[in-house]
Amino acid sequence: MAWTYLILAGLFEMFGVAMINKLNKDKNWKAFLLLLTGFGASFLFLALAMKSLPMGTAYAVWTGIGASGGAILGMLVYGEPKTALRILFIAMVLGAAVGLKLIS
Structure with missing residues (x-):
């Protein structure tokens, strides 16, 4: 269950990052509340995951998930560059996260 919590934490982190972008564009209370909700849920699920996962593994x-997911969202939703090297390095980050799962 801890790994499920950790994945949820990462997904909410991605949502929070997307809401930072939305807040910068729209500058309204709805975007701000969504930002707080996203990061709040992210921290909650991270805390739940850390009850049984080592801190270093959970945080990494x-x-x-948050960093690579944010970069992928930027490419898919916000038109950021989709270069081969960028995709390679995102894959490396995700590969490292999978590696930590395999050894935990």
């Missing part, structure tokens, strides 16, 4: 995977 959480940031990996």
